[in-house]
Amino acid sequence: MEHLQVFMDTVVSRQDLLIERTIQHLYLSFIAILIAVGISLPLGIYISRNRKVAEFYIGITAVLQTIPSLALFGFLVPVLGIGSITALVALIIYALLPILRNTYTGITGVDEGIIEAGEGMGMTQRQILWKIQLPLSLPFMMAGVRTATVLTVGVATLATFVGAGGLGDVIWRGLQSWNNSLVLAGAIPVALLALLFDSLLKFVEKKVTPKGIKY
Protein backbone atom coordinates (compact mmCIF):
# COMPACT_ATOMS: atom_id res chain seq x y z
CA MET A 1 0.00 0.00 0.00
CA GLU A 2 2.82 2.27 0.89
CA HIS A 3 4.42 1.78 -2.54
CA LEU A 4 1.16 2.48 -4.24
CA GLN A 5 0.76 5.66 -2.22
CA VAL A 6 4.24 6.80 -3.24
CA PHE A 7 3.48 5.96 -6.86
CA MET A 8 0.18 7.89 -6.78
CA ASP A 9 1.92 10.87 -5.21
CA THR A 10 4.53 10.80 -7.96
CA VAL A 11 1.89 10.69 -10.63
CA VAL A 12 -0.01 13.58 -9.11
CA SER A 13 3.02 15.76 -8.50
CA ARG A 14 4.43 15.08 -11.96
CA GLN A 15 1.18 15.11 -13.86
CA ASP A 16 2.11 18.07 -16.04
CA LEU A 17 5.29 16.33 -17.13
CA LEU A 18 3.44 13.05 -17.69
CA ILE A 19 0.74 14.61 -19.80
CA GLU A 20 3.18 16.57 -21.89
CA ARG A 21 5.43 13.56 -22.49
CA THR A 22 2.48 11.30 -23.28
CA ILE A 23 1.33 13.75 -25.93
CA GLN A 24 4.86 13.89 -27.30
CA HIS A 25 5.00 10.12 -27.31
CA LEU A 26 1.71 9.87 -29.12
CA TYR A 27 2.80 12.49 -31.61
CA LEU A 28 6.08 10.71 -32.39
CA SER A 29 4.47 7.28 -32.74
CA PHE A 30 1.54 8.53 -34.73
CA ILE A 31 3.53 10.58 -37.23
CA ALA A 32 6.08 7.77 -37.62
CA ILE A 33 3.36 5.21 -38.36
CA LEU A 34 1.59 7.52 -40.73
CA ILE A 35 4.74 8.13 -42.76
CA ALA A 36 5.74 4.46 -42.61
CA VAL A 37 2.31 3.50 -43.95
CA GLY A 38 2.67 6.17 -46.60
CA ILE A 39 5.92 4.58 -47.75
CA SER A 40 5.25 0.88 -47.20
CA LEU A 41 1.75 0.51 -48.64
CA PRO A 42 2.53 1.95 -52.08
CA LEU A 43 5.91 0.21 -52.08
CA GLY A 44 4.24 -3.06 -51.10
CA ILE A 45 1.74 -2.67 -53.93
CA TYR A 46 4.56 -1.83 -56.31
CA ILE A 47 6.72 -4.82 -55.43
CA SER A 48 3.74 -7.16 -55.58
CA ARG A 49 3.41 -6.19 -59.23
CA ASN A 50 7.16 -6.30 -59.89
CA ARG A 51 8.09 -9.44 -58.04
CA LYS A 52 11.64 -9.52 -59.32
CA VAL A 53 12.53 -6.52 -57.15
CA ALA A 54 10.42 -7.63 -54.18
CA GLU A 55 13.16 -9.57 -52.46
CA PHE A 56 15.47 -6.60 -52.78
CA TYR A 57 13.20 -4.10 -51.06
CA ILE A 58 12.02 -6.49 -48.38
CA GLY A 59 15.68 -7.39 -47.83
CA ILE A 60 16.61 -3.76 -47.23
CA THR A 61 13.88 -3.23 -44.66
CA ALA A 62 14.77 -6.52 -43.01
CA VAL A 63 18.42 -5.48 -42.69
CA LEU A 64 17.36 -2.14 -41.20
CA GLN A 65 15.19 -4.03 -38.75
CA THR A 66 18.17 -6.03 -37.49
CA ILE A 67 20.07 -2.94 -36.31
CA PRO A 68 19.61 -2.76 -32.53
CA SER A 69 17.23 0.10 -31.86
CA LEU A 70 19.53 1.94 -29.46
CA ALA A 71 22.36 1.70 -31.99
CA LEU A 72 20.15 2.99 -34.78
CA PHE A 73 19.34 6.13 -32.81
CA GLY A 74 23.07 6.49 -32.18
CA PHE A 75 23.96 6.10 -35.87
CA LEU A 76 21.50 8.74 -36.89
CA VAL A 77 22.70 11.46 -34.52
CA PRO A 78 25.91 12.32 -36.42
CA VAL A 79 23.88 12.50 -39.63
CA LEU A 80 20.70 14.22 -38.54
CA GLY A 81 21.68 15.76 -35.24
CA ILE A 82 19.44 15.47 -32.23
CA GLY A 83 15.75 16.20 -32.05
CA SER A 84 12.45 14.81 -33.12
CA ILE A 85 13.45 14.41 -36.80
CA THR A 86 16.09 11.85 -35.86
CA ALA A 87 13.64 10.03 -33.62
CA LEU A 88 11.00 9.99 -36.35
CA VAL A 89 13.42 8.64 -38.96
CA ALA A 90 14.47 5.83 -36.66
CA LEU A 91 10.88 4.96 -35.79
CA ILE A 92 9.84 5.01 -39.44
CA ILE A 93 12.70 2.69 -40.35
CA TYR A 94 11.48 0.25 -37.73
CA ALA A 95 7.89 0.35 -38.86
CA LEU A 96 8.61 -0.30 -42.54
CA LEU A 97 9.21 -4.04 -42.54
CA PRO A 98 5.99 -5.31 -40.94
CA ILE A 99 3.80 -3.15 -43.14
CA LEU A 100 5.75 -3.80 -46.32
CA ARG A 101 5.94 -7.53 -45.84
CA ASN A 102 2.30 -7.92 -44.91
CA THR A 103 1.16 -5.81 -47.84
CA TYR A 104 3.27 -7.89 -50.20
CA THR A 105 2.18 -11.21 -48.72
CA GLY A 106 -1.43 -10.08 -48.68
CA ILE A 107 -1.54 -9.05 -52.31
CA THR A 108 0.51 -11.92 -53.69
CA GLY A 109 -1.50 -14.35 -51.58
CA VAL A 110 -4.78 -13.59 -53.36
CA ASP A 111 -5.98 -16.77 -55.09
CA GLU A 112 -4.64 -16.92 -58.65
CA GLY A 113 -7.97 -18.29 -59.79
CA ILE A 114 -9.73 -15.11 -58.71
CA ILE A 115 -7.22 -12.94 -60.55
CA GLU A 116 -7.50 -15.09 -63.65
CA ALA A 117 -11.28 -14.86 -63.54
CA GLY A 118 -11.01 -11.09 -63.21
CA GLU A 119 -8.68 -10.84 -66.19
CA GLY A 120 -10.82 -13.18 -68.21
CA MET A 121 -13.89 -11.07 -67.53
CA GLY A 122 -12.18 -8.03 -68.91
CA MET A 123 -11.12 -6.19 -65.79
CA THR A 124 -8.19 -3.83 -66.29
CA GLN A 125 -5.07 -4.24 -64.15
CA ARG A 126 -6.19 -1.20 -62.16
CA GLN A 127 -9.63 -2.70 -61.55
CA ILE A 128 -8.07 -5.98 -60.50
CA LEU A 129 -5.92 -4.09 -58.00
CA TRP A 130 -8.72 -1.97 -56.55
CA LYS A 131 -11.62 -4.38 -56.72
CA ILE A 132 -9.90 -7.67 -56.02
CA GLN A 133 -6.37 -7.50 -54.67
CA LEU A 134 -6.67 -4.59 -52.25
CA PRO A 135 -9.98 -5.53 -50.61
CA LEU A 136 -8.83 -9.11 -50.20
CA SER A 137 -5.46 -8.17 -48.74
CA LEU A 138 -6.73 -5.38 -46.50
CA PRO A 139 -6.86 -7.57 -43.39
CA PHE A 140 -3.20 -8.53 -43.94
CA MET A 141 -2.17 -4.91 -44.39
CA MET A 142 -4.01 -3.90 -41.23
CA ALA A 143 -2.30 -6.69 -39.31
CA GLY A 144 1.02 -5.29 -40.51
CA VAL A 145 0.09 -1.80 -39.39
CA ARG A 146 -0.93 -3.20 -36.03
CA THR A 147 2.38 -4.95 -35.50
CA ALA A 148 4.25 -1.84 -36.57
CA THR A 149 2.24 0.37 -34.24
CA VAL A 150 2.81 -1.70 -31.13
CA LEU A 151 6.48 -1.89 -32.02
CA THR A 152 6.75 1.84 -32.58
CA VAL A 153 5.03 2.81 -29.35
CA GLY A 154 7.58 0.68 -27.50
CA VAL A 155 10.66 1.82 -29.41
CA ALA A 156 9.59 5.47 -29.11
CA THR A 157 10.74 5.36 -25.48
CA LEU A 158 14.28 5.54 -26.88
CA ALA A 159 13.54 8.92 -28.46
CA THR A 160 14.65 10.46 -25.19
CA PHE A 161 18.28 9.65 -26.06
CA VAL A 162 18.16 11.90 -29.11
CA GLY A 163 16.40 14.64 -27.22
CA ALA A 164 13.02 14.07 -28.76
CA GLY A 165 11.19 13.61 -25.49
CA GLY A 166 8.32 11.20 -25.11
CA LEU A 167 7.59 8.93 -22.17
CA GLY A 168 11.16 7.63 -22.37
CA ASP A 169 12.14 10.92 -20.71
CA VAL A 170 10.12 10.06 -17.66
CA ILE A 171 11.53 6.54 -17.47
CA TRP A 172 15.09 7.78 -17.93
CA ARG A 173 14.72 10.42 -15.26
CA GLY A 174 13.37 7.82 -12.88
CA LEU A 175 16.27 5.50 -13.62
CA GLN A 176 18.84 8.22 -13.09
CA SER A 177 17.36 9.31 -9.76
CA TRP A 178 16.71 5.75 -8.50
CA ASN A 179 13.02 6.64 -8.43
CA ASN A 180 11.13 3.47 -9.28
CA SER A 181 7.77 5.20 -9.01
CA LEU A 182 8.81 7.59 -11.73
CA VAL A 183 10.04 4.72 -13.92
CA LEU A 184 6.64 3.09 -13.55
CA ALA A 185 4.84 6.35 -14.15
CA GLY A 186 6.60 6.45 -17.52
CA ALA A 187 6.45 2.76 -18.36
CA ILE A 188 2.81 2.05 -17.54
CA PRO A 189 1.42 4.67 -19.95
CA VAL A 190 3.65 3.21 -22.70
CA ALA A 191 2.19 -0.24 -22.12
CA LEU A 192 -1.33 1.18 -21.95
CA LEU A 193 -0.82 3.13 -25.16
CA ALA A 194 0.44 0.00 -26.93
CA LEU A 195 -2.56 -1.98 -25.73
CA LEU A 196 -4.95 0.80 -26.63
CA PHE A 197 -3.60 1.12 -30.18
CA ASP A 198 -3.55 -2.63 -30.58
CA SER A 199 -7.19 -3.09 -29.65
CA LEU A 200 -8.22 -0.04 -31.64
CA LEU A 201 -6.52 -1.35 -34.76
CA LYS A 202 -7.83 -4.84 -34.12
CA PHE A 203 -11.29 -3.32 -34.25
CA VAL A 204 -10.46 -1.53 -37.50
CA GLU A 205 -9.00 -4.75 -38.90
CA LYS A 206 -12.26 -6.55 -38.22
CA LYS A 207 -14.20 -3.72 -39.79
CA VAL A 208 -12.17 -3.70 -42.98
CA THR A 209 -12.23 -7.48 -43.40
CA PRO A 210 -14.69 -7.86 -46.24
CA LYS A 211 -17.83 -9.78 -45.44
CA GLY A 212 -17.81 -13.20 -46.95
CA ILE A 213 -14.19 -13.92 -46.12
CA LYS A 214 -13.50 -16.35 -43.35
CA TYR A 215 -9.92 -16.83 -42.45
Add this chain to the structure above:
Amino acid sequence: MLITFDHVTKQFEDGTIAVDDVSFSVAKGKLVTLIGPSGCGKTTTMKMINKLISLSSGSITIDGTDISEQDPVELRRNIGYVIQRIGLLPHMTIEENVALVPKLKGWKKEDYQKEVDDLLDLVGLEPSTYKKRYPLELSGGQQQRIGVIRALAGKPPIILMDEPFSALDPISREQLQDELKLLQKNIQKTIVFVTHDMDEALKISDEVIVMKDGCVQQIATPDTLIHQPSNAFVRSFIGEDRVKQAIETTSKRQASSVMLPLTAEVLQESTPRLPDSSPLQEVAKMMLTSKANKIILMAADGEATGWIAKDQLLKELAGIDMEVI
Protein backbone atom coordinates in the same frame (compact mmCIF):
# COMPACT_ATOMS: atom_id res chain seq x y z
CA MET B 1 -20.17 -15.91 -83.62
CA LEU B 2 -17.80 -17.75 -85.80
CA ILE B 3 -14.36 -18.33 -84.35
CA THR B 4 -11.65 -19.25 -86.82
CA PHE B 5 -8.12 -20.41 -86.07
CA ASP B 6 -5.85 -20.02 -89.05
CA HIS B 7 -2.47 -21.76 -88.75
CA VAL B 8 -2.10 -20.67 -85.15
CA THR B 9 1.16 -21.47 -83.39
CA LYS B 10 2.20 -20.66 -79.84
CA GLN B 11 5.80 -20.91 -78.81
CA PHE B 12 6.58 -19.94 -75.24
CA GLU B 13 9.66 -17.96 -74.29
CA ASP B 14 11.47 -21.08 -73.14
CA GLY B 15 11.10 -22.54 -76.63
CA THR B 16 8.32 -25.07 -76.02
CA ILE B 17 5.77 -25.17 -78.77
CA ALA B 18 2.45 -25.49 -76.99
CA VAL B 19 0.24 -25.13 -80.02
CA ASP B 20 1.55 -26.14 -83.42
CA ASP B 21 -0.05 -24.87 -86.61
CA VAL B 22 -3.64 -25.33 -85.52
CA SER B 23 -6.53 -24.48 -87.81
CA PHE B 24 -10.22 -25.01 -87.11
CA SER B 25 -13.38 -23.07 -86.84
CA VAL B 26 -16.24 -23.04 -84.42
CA ALA B 27 -19.65 -22.35 -85.92
CA LYS B 28 -22.08 -19.97 -84.32
CA GLY B 29 -24.15 -21.49 -81.56
CA LYS B 30 -22.12 -24.68 -81.35
CA LEU B 31 -20.50 -26.24 -78.34
CA VAL B 32 -17.04 -27.38 -79.29
CA THR B 33 -14.79 -29.31 -76.95
CA LEU B 34 -11.02 -29.22 -76.96
CA ILE B 35 -9.79 -32.48 -75.50
CA GLY B 36 -6.47 -34.20 -75.04
CA PRO B 37 -4.01 -35.38 -72.42
CA SER B 38 -2.44 -32.77 -70.16
CA GLY B 39 0.14 -30.67 -71.92
CA CYS B 40 -1.53 -31.12 -75.31
CA GLY B 41 -2.12 -27.40 -75.68
CA LYS B 42 -5.89 -27.40 -75.29
CA THR B 43 -6.00 -24.76 -72.55
CA THR B 44 -3.40 -22.64 -74.34
CA THR B 45 -5.50 -22.84 -77.49
CA MET B 46 -8.56 -21.66 -75.61
CA LYS B 47 -6.80 -18.86 -73.76
CA MET B 48 -5.59 -17.42 -77.03
CA ILE B 49 -9.21 -16.67 -77.94
CA ASN B 50 -9.59 -14.10 -75.16
CA LYS B 51 -5.95 -13.07 -75.43
CA LEU B 52 -4.96 -14.30 -71.99
CA ILE B 53 -2.16 -15.91 -73.99
CA SER B 54 -0.76 -14.21 -77.05
CA LEU B 55 -0.18 -16.17 -80.23
CA SER B 56 3.19 -16.48 -81.93
CA SER B 57 2.02 -16.81 -85.51
CA GLY B 58 -1.15 -17.31 -87.49
CA SER B 59 -4.38 -15.54 -86.77
CA ILE B 60 -7.61 -15.92 -84.84
CA THR B 61 -10.70 -14.18 -86.13
CA ILE B 62 -14.08 -13.78 -84.55
CA ASP B 63 -16.80 -13.09 -87.09
CA GLY B 64 -14.13 -12.03 -89.53
CA THR B 65 -12.39 -9.57 -87.22
CA ASP B 66 -8.82 -10.40 -86.32
CA ILE B 67 -8.56 -10.39 -82.53
CA SER B 68 -5.05 -8.97 -82.69
CA GLU B 69 -6.66 -5.69 -83.71
CA GLN B 70 -8.96 -5.70 -80.69
CA ASP B 71 -8.35 -4.28 -77.25
CA PRO B 72 -8.00 -7.27 -74.91
CA VAL B 73 -10.16 -5.74 -72.18
CA GLU B 74 -12.96 -4.90 -74.60
CA LEU B 75 -12.67 -8.32 -76.24
CA ARG B 76 -12.88 -10.17 -72.91
CA ARG B 77 -16.00 -8.33 -71.84
CA ASN B 78 -17.73 -9.93 -74.78
CA ILE B 79 -16.42 -13.41 -74.10
CA GLY B 80 -17.68 -15.23 -71.03
CA TYR B 81 -15.05 -17.12 -69.09
CA VAL B 82 -15.49 -20.03 -66.70
CA ILE B 83 -12.50 -21.64 -65.01
CA GLN B 84 -11.90 -24.82 -63.06
CA ARG B 85 -11.03 -22.91 -59.91
CA ILE B 86 -14.36 -21.08 -60.21
CA GLY B 87 -12.77 -17.79 -59.17
CA LEU B 88 -15.77 -16.10 -57.61
CA LEU B 89 -14.76 -12.96 -55.76
CA PRO B 90 -15.19 -14.02 -52.12
CA HIS B 91 -15.74 -10.50 -50.83
CA MET B 92 -18.65 -9.84 -53.14
CA THR B 93 -22.17 -11.21 -52.88
CA ILE B 94 -23.54 -13.56 -55.52
CA GLU B 95 -25.43 -10.62 -57.00
CA GLU B 96 -22.28 -8.50 -57.22
CA ASN B 97 -20.32 -11.36 -58.72
CA VAL B 98 -22.86 -12.03 -61.45
CA ALA B 99 -23.34 -8.32 -62.14
CA LEU B 100 -19.62 -7.73 -62.55
CA VAL B 101 -19.33 -7.76 -66.32
CA PRO B 102 -22.63 -5.92 -66.95
CA LYS B 103 -21.38 -3.24 -64.55
CA LEU B 104 -18.02 -3.08 -66.31
CA LYS B 105 -19.94 -2.64 -69.53
CA GLY B 106 -21.82 0.26 -67.97
CA TRP B 107 -25.30 -1.27 -67.81
CA LYS B 108 -28.02 0.52 -65.89
CA LYS B 109 -28.85 -0.73 -62.42
CA GLU B 110 -32.34 -2.01 -63.31
CA ASP B 111 -30.92 -3.84 -66.29
CA TYR B 112 -28.20 -5.72 -64.51
CA GLN B 113 -30.40 -6.48 -61.54
CA LYS B 114 -32.93 -8.07 -63.83
CA GLU B 115 -30.13 -9.95 -65.57
CA VAL B 116 -28.94 -11.36 -62.23
CA ASP B 117 -32.45 -12.55 -61.33
CA ASP B 118 -33.00 -14.10 -64.74
CA LEU B 119 -29.70 -15.93 -64.68
CA LEU B 120 -30.18 -17.25 -61.15
CA ASP B 121 -33.58 -18.55 -62.24
CA LEU B 122 -31.96 -20.14 -65.25
CA VAL B 123 -29.81 -22.41 -63.07
CA GLY B 124 -32.55 -23.01 -60.52
CA LEU B 125 -31.20 -20.90 -57.69
CA GLU B 126 -33.94 -18.79 -56.11
CA PRO B 127 -32.79 -15.16 -56.54
CA SER B 128 -34.23 -13.85 -53.27
CA THR B 129 -32.44 -16.59 -51.33
CA TYR B 130 -29.08 -16.51 -53.03
CA LYS B 131 -28.50 -12.96 -54.24
CA LYS B 132 -27.23 -11.58 -50.96
CA ARG B 133 -25.16 -14.60 -50.00
CA TYR B 134 -21.40 -14.82 -50.28
CA PRO B 135 -19.68 -17.44 -52.42
CA LEU B 136 -18.19 -19.33 -49.48
CA GLU B 137 -21.69 -19.91 -48.13
CA LEU B 138 -22.52 -22.00 -51.20
CA SER B 139 -21.63 -25.61 -52.06
CA GLY B 140 -19.04 -26.31 -54.76
CA GLY B 141 -21.71 -27.19 -57.30
CA GLN B 142 -23.70 -24.05 -56.54
CA GLN B 143 -20.55 -21.95 -56.75
CA GLN B 144 -19.77 -23.24 -60.21
CA ARG B 145 -23.36 -22.63 -61.29
CA ILE B 146 -22.72 -19.03 -60.32
CA GLY B 147 -19.42 -19.24 -62.19
CA VAL B 148 -21.30 -20.29 -65.31
CA ILE B 149 -24.00 -17.65 -65.09
CA ARG B 150 -21.43 -14.99 -64.31
CA ALA B 151 -19.92 -15.83 -67.68
CA LEU B 152 -23.37 -15.52 -69.28
CA ALA B 153 -24.05 -12.14 -67.69
CA GLY B 154 -23.60 -9.25 -70.05
CA LYS B 155 -24.85 -11.47 -72.88
CA PRO B 156 -21.53 -12.37 -74.50
CA PRO B 157 -22.02 -14.34 -77.72
CA ILE B 158 -19.04 -16.55 -76.89
CA ILE B 159 -18.26 -18.50 -73.72
CA LEU B 160 -14.95 -20.13 -72.91
CA MET B 161 -14.95 -22.89 -70.31
CA ASP B 162 -11.71 -24.27 -68.94
CA GLU B 163 -12.38 -27.65 -67.33
CA PRO B 164 -15.22 -26.04 -65.41
CA PHE B 165 -16.64 -29.18 -63.85
CA SER B 166 -13.55 -31.29 -63.23
CA ALA B 167 -13.08 -30.22 -59.62
CA LEU B 168 -16.66 -31.04 -58.68
CA ASP B 169 -17.99 -34.24 -57.18
CA PRO B 170 -19.38 -36.72 -59.75
CA ILE B 171 -23.02 -35.96 -58.95
CA SER B 172 -22.68 -32.20 -59.25
CA ARG B 173 -20.61 -32.71 -62.38
CA GLU B 174 -23.29 -34.80 -64.06
CA GLN B 175 -25.95 -32.29 -63.06
CA LEU B 176 -24.02 -29.33 -64.36
CA GLN B 177 -23.28 -31.13 -67.63
CA ASP B 178 -26.98 -31.79 -68.08
CA GLU B 179 -27.81 -28.21 -67.21
CA LEU B 180 -25.20 -26.88 -69.59
CA LYS B 181 -26.58 -29.00 -72.41
CA LEU B 182 -30.08 -27.78 -71.73
CA LEU B 183 -28.90 -24.22 -71.36
CA GLN B 184 -27.04 -24.40 -74.64
CA LYS B 185 -30.22 -25.55 -76.38
CA ASN B 186 -32.03 -22.49 -75.10
CA ILE B 187 -29.46 -19.76 -75.30
CA GLN B 188 -27.45 -20.84 -78.33
CA LYS B 189 -24.08 -19.41 -77.36
CA THR B 190 -20.89 -20.33 -79.11
CA ILE B 191 -19.05 -22.31 -76.46
CA VAL B 192 -15.45 -23.51 -76.46
CA PHE B 193 -15.06 -26.08 -73.72
CA VAL B 194 -11.77 -27.55 -72.55
CA THR B 195 -11.78 -30.92 -70.83
CA HIS B 196 -9.71 -34.05 -70.42
CA ASP B 197 -12.74 -36.17 -69.69
CA MET B 198 -13.89 -38.07 -72.77
CA ASP B 199 -17.27 -38.96 -71.29
CA GLU B 200 -17.92 -35.30 -70.68
CA ALA B 201 -16.82 -34.35 -74.20
CA LEU B 202 -18.97 -36.99 -75.85
CA LYS B 203 -21.94 -36.06 -73.73
CA ILE B 204 -22.07 -32.32 -74.21
CA SER B 205 -20.33 -31.48 -77.48
CA ASP B 206 -21.59 -30.69 -80.93
CA GLU B 207 -18.07 -31.19 -82.10
CA VAL B 208 -14.91 -32.53 -80.50
CA ILE B 209 -11.39 -31.41 -81.30
CA VAL B 210 -8.83 -33.96 -80.16
CA MET B 211 -5.38 -32.57 -79.56
CA LYS B 212 -1.98 -34.09 -78.87
CA ASP B 213 1.39 -32.37 -78.51
CA GLY B 214 -0.03 -29.08 -79.73
CA CYS B 215 -1.49 -30.56 -82.92
CA VAL B 216 -5.07 -31.27 -83.83
CA GLN B 217 -5.62 -35.00 -84.31
CA GLN B 218 -9.25 -35.04 -85.30
CA ILE B 219 -12.24 -32.75 -85.49
CA ALA B 220 -15.54 -34.59 -85.50
CA THR B 221 -18.96 -34.92 -83.94
CA PRO B 222 -19.03 -37.23 -80.91
CA ASP B 223 -20.60 -40.00 -82.93
CA THR B 224 -18.21 -39.81 -85.83
CA LEU B 225 -15.38 -39.69 -83.34
CA ILE B 226 -16.39 -42.96 -81.73
CA HIS B 227 -17.25 -44.66 -84.98
CA GLN B 228 -14.38 -43.40 -87.06
CA PRO B 229 -11.38 -42.40 -84.98
CA SER B 230 -8.88 -40.94 -87.44
CA ASN B 231 -5.75 -42.54 -85.99
CA ALA B 232 -4.43 -44.85 -83.33
CA PHE B 233 -3.97 -42.04 -80.83
CA VAL B 234 -7.56 -40.86 -81.07
CA ARG B 235 -8.76 -44.43 -80.88
CA SER B 236 -6.77 -45.12 -77.75
CA PHE B 237 -7.70 -41.78 -76.22
CA ILE B 238 -11.40 -42.44 -76.72
CA GLY B 239 -10.80 -45.88 -75.33
CA GLU B 240 -11.04 -49.14 -77.28
CA ASP B 241 -14.02 -50.21 -75.19
CA ARG B 242 -16.04 -47.14 -75.99
CA VAL B 243 -15.37 -47.52 -79.72
CA LYS B 244 -16.45 -51.14 -79.82
CA GLN B 245 -19.34 -50.60 -77.52
CA ALA B 246 -20.66 -47.74 -79.57
CA ILE B 247 -20.63 -49.73 -82.78
CA GLU B 248 -22.12 -52.79 -81.18
CA THR B 249 -24.84 -51.03 -79.30
CA THR B 250 -26.20 -49.17 -82.28
CA SER B 251 -25.98 -52.02 -84.75
CA LYS B 252 -27.46 -54.47 -82.25
CA ARG B 253 -30.38 -52.29 -81.30
CA GLN B 254 -33.75 -53.87 -82.05
CA ALA B 255 -35.38 -52.61 -85.19
CA SER B 256 -38.60 -51.99 -83.25
CA SER B 257 -36.83 -49.25 -81.24
CA VAL B 258 -36.54 -46.99 -84.27
CA MET B 259 -39.46 -48.03 -86.46
CA LEU B 260 -42.07 -45.61 -87.71
CA PRO B 261 -45.85 -46.13 -87.46
CA LEU B 262 -47.38 -47.87 -90.45
CA THR B 263 -49.27 -46.03 -93.13
CA ALA B 264 -51.57 -47.50 -95.71
CA GLU B 265 -49.22 -46.28 -98.39
CA VAL B 266 -46.27 -48.28 -97.09
CA LEU B 267 -48.33 -51.44 -96.71
CA GLN B 268 -49.50 -51.29 -100.33
CA GLU B 269 -45.99 -51.54 -101.70
CA SER B 270 -44.30 -54.89 -101.96
CA THR B 271 -41.76 -54.29 -99.28
CA PRO B 272 -39.43 -56.92 -97.74
CA ARG B 273 -40.38 -57.92 -94.25
CA LEU B 274 -38.41 -58.77 -91.10
CA PRO B 275 -39.32 -59.58 -87.50
CA ASP B 276 -39.31 -56.38 -85.43
CA SER B 277 -36.95 -57.99 -82.95
CA SER B 278 -34.15 -58.13 -85.56
CA PRO B 279 -31.06 -56.05 -84.83
CA LEU B 280 -30.47 -52.99 -87.03
CA GLN B 281 -27.55 -54.88 -88.55
CA GLU B 282 -30.03 -57.41 -90.01
CA VAL B 283 -32.23 -54.63 -91.35
CA ALA B 284 -29.24 -53.09 -93.08
CA LYS B 285 -28.24 -56.46 -94.60
CA MET B 286 -31.74 -57.02 -95.89
CA MET B 287 -31.79 -53.57 -97.48
CA LEU B 288 -28.47 -54.21 -99.20
CA THR B 289 -29.41 -57.66 -100.52
CA SER B 290 -32.91 -56.74 -101.66
CA LYS B 291 -31.96 -53.22 -102.83
CA ALA B 292 -35.02 -51.97 -101.00
CA ASN B 293 -35.44 -48.51 -99.52
CA LYS B 294 -37.89 -49.65 -96.90
CA ILE B 295 -38.38 -52.63 -94.64
CA ILE B 296 -41.65 -53.54 -93.00
CA LEU B 297 -41.33 -54.98 -89.53
CA MET B 298 -43.65 -57.54 -88.06
CA ALA B 299 -44.41 -59.02 -84.71
CA ALA B 300 -43.87 -62.71 -83.86
CA ASP B 301 -47.40 -63.54 -85.12
CA GLY B 302 -46.53 -62.09 -88.52
CA GLU B 303 -48.60 -58.96 -88.21
CA ALA B 304 -46.91 -55.78 -89.49
CA THR B 305 -46.05 -53.40 -86.66
CA GLY B 306 -44.02 -50.66 -88.33
CA TRP B 307 -41.42 -49.82 -90.91
CA ILE B 308 -37.93 -48.40 -91.34
CA ALA B 309 -36.72 -46.16 -94.17
CA LYS B 310 -33.16 -46.29 -95.47
CA ASP B 311 -32.43 -42.67 -94.57
CA GLN B 312 -33.53 -43.23 -91.06
CA LEU B 313 -31.48 -46.39 -90.70
CA LEU B 314 -28.41 -44.55 -91.92
CA LYS B 315 -29.00 -41.81 -89.39
CA GLU B 316 -29.36 -44.30 -86.58
CA LEU B 317 -26.29 -46.30 -87.47
CA ALA B 318 -24.11 -43.26 -87.95
CA GLY B 319 -25.63 -41.56 -84.94
CA ILE B 320 -26.54 -38.45 -86.88
CA ASP B 321 -29.25 -36.38 -85.34
CA MET B 322 -30.75 -34.28 -88.10
CA GLU B 323 -34.01 -33.74 -89.90
CA VAL B 324 -34.31 -35.56 -93.21
CA ILE B 325 -36.58 -33.86 -95.67
